Amino acid sequence: MAAAVLKSPARRAALRGAAMAGLTLGLTGCGFALRQAPKFAFESVQVTGQENTSMSRALQQALVASGIQVANSSAGTAVAPQVVLTVLVDQHERVVSGQNESGEVRELTLRARFRFRLSTPTGKYLLEETELLLERDISFSETAALAKAAEETMMFRDMDGDIVQQVLRRLAAVKSL
Incomplete structure (x- = not known):
């Protein structure tokens, strides 16, 4: 039953979104920023x-x-x-x-x-x-x-x-x- 829940496309998309949000927050907190024009x-x-x-x-x-x-x-x-x-x-x-x-x-x-x-x-x-x-x-x-x-x-x-x-x-x- 648990395997069926993880295989649903909506669940995978939600997990992927949460992972991206966590990664973004982690990079923002460490001072990471894209290179700007000098x-x-x-x-x-x-x-x-x-x-x-x-x-x-x-x-x-x-x-x-x-x-x-x-x-x-x-x-x-x-x-x-x-x-x-x-x-x-x-x-x-x-x-x-x-x-x-x-x-x-x-x-x-x-x-x-x-x-x-x-x-x-x-x-x-x-x-x-x-x-x-x-x-x-x-x-x-x-x-x-x-x-x-x-x-x-x-x-x-x-x-x-x-x-x-x-x-x-x-x-x-x-x-x-």
Whole structure:
């Protein structure tokens, strides 16, 4: 008889609803919250250094999407920047990490490296030099070289997006100028 009661669809739906309510209350009580859009202590930034690389452009687009006015040497604006973001290193690396017995490449390591610092226009450092490095391993096959090249491009684009999000979080951690 008890097994028949648990098998009713209404009973299962009620138990599922109670479990979800308990989970929601438990997560709310522990301080869990979905990630919000970052809030910055500044309204305008000047990007200097390696500002015309793919990762730097993606970062500038993300800042603009967050409501920050971005100035760089290629797109001069009349706004005086509150902070200066200096891009020191922005590079992609492709390293052979595995070979078969005949010396053919079988595995590659892809690296995206981004080093930057944030300062005021007067030279006060808000964020010291910071380096972000992401690595991904990818298999390789000569017979599928074109497909692997496309996969490599996609992985670099994905790593660029991850680094941009990490930089935005670090910039949002600056609370005062």
